[in-house]
Amino acid sequence: MTSASRGYAPAQYSLAVLYDEGRGLPQTDTEAKRWYLPAAAQDHPKAAFNLGLFYENGQGVAKDHGATLTWFMKAAELGHAGAIYNVGVVFDQGKGVKQDLGKAFEWYVRAAEKGHVSAEHNLGFIYENGEAPGGQDNIKSRGYYLRAARRGHAKTQFSVGLLYDTGKGFDQDSRKALRLYLKSAEQDHAPAQFNVGFVYEHCEGWSGI
Template sequence: MKKQRILLVGIISVGVIALLILFGWLFRKPLYRLSLGDIDARYRSAMLAYQEHRYADARKELAPLARLDTAKCAQFLLGDLLYRGEGGPADLPEALNLFLMAARQEHVDAQANAGFMYTYGLGTRQDFGEAMDWLYRAALRGNPKAQLGMGNLYKNGWGPVRNEQAALNWYRRAAAHGNSDAMNNIGYMYRNGLGVPRNYEEALFWFQKAANLGNSSAQYNIGNLYCWGKGVDKDIVQGARWMLKSALQENAPAQYNLARMYQWGKGVEKNQEEAMKWYRRAAAQGHEKAMLALARLEKNETVEERDSTFMPDEGWPE
């Protein structure tokens, strides 16, 4: 009889423990939410730290909030800090994880960011299928970054079949929302006759729209059009001015071409010191031609100008 009582007590104890575990599992999220106290106050404090660029504080305050299943804004903001390496080390895999958590709750910017990271294999393997899924969802909701991303997928044939007309359509939608990269890419399409007949005047129009918003690639592209006399009267002085605007924003191709202009005195007064300066700045960004030119100048090698009419490299970055 005593053994039976002991056995019964043991069974009851195991059952109680199992119930406690079950209830703990069922109520772990509500209990965790309660442990955070005033969630709205915590979120306001985290947002204030984020807006004031106190990123280390923002990370600290967002981390417990991001664990809540419904905290999509906290998840997105913490993901943004981890992606950019603000307030601490960058962590791309965790940034993507947070973006995905928010994206599944229909956070449109998180959807766009997740699509971008899958497109370029940032924090994960490159996966154009996943990229298109997330970009398309955000693009349909009017997110210009996602619309730009959709255009890039179609233009390059990443995932979908290459379709320049579809790419142009997505770029136009992003440009309508003020996205300067999309404006620049429309100019690129007109410049190269992709999806539309080649039209330098139309290319210049779109490059100008993007350049007015401070887009360095568009500024560089305008500089090239002036130097080549495409869609505008040839004017190397004006070309140099646009190259300088772009170069000051650390556009490496513009820095390289500006250095060449100083080296040969095209559109600017010949100045070897300025040439060296801009070659160095381009080389510091890994521009191979700038590295080679800089090495030759530093060795005082004689370099012959290839022809009397200076022409910049005809590069058209996106």
């Protein structure tokens, strides 16, 4: 705690995490916030991001969309991929701001460039449904979806499975669809579990892959 008290941002952040998660110290949101704040003030990106989560979830503070965006923006400016993605979500869903799909798209692109898998999934969805600035683009949609699916993103594995199942944007391939459903289902994705059950119950010859 000495380094944290002396103003060393990494130590302040680490101490905040211990209070936040109750690891070796009593779990207390108040103390966690107390130590996240000075670390974030010294441009510690993870501390700023976690403060955004505190205000988003009402964790130890009243929910505050404005404060949420302020801290996410600060962390995003410091290069935190999760914060960049979450700023996109704020504009995508209109959380405390006017909904702006164009801005959401721009932030998702920035997050995807940093390898954020949920941003890749969202961009795949946006291109698939014609919500990107240039309209529908199945090639770009497929590219983003495949990147996220290969990295184990359960929701994307299910989405790509559906595309193989229906032949939308992909050559129809029921076996590839089922493989992806299974991978998604193994991560407890409920729609994928339903589809796997449906295939085995109603489709003859599907004893395995």
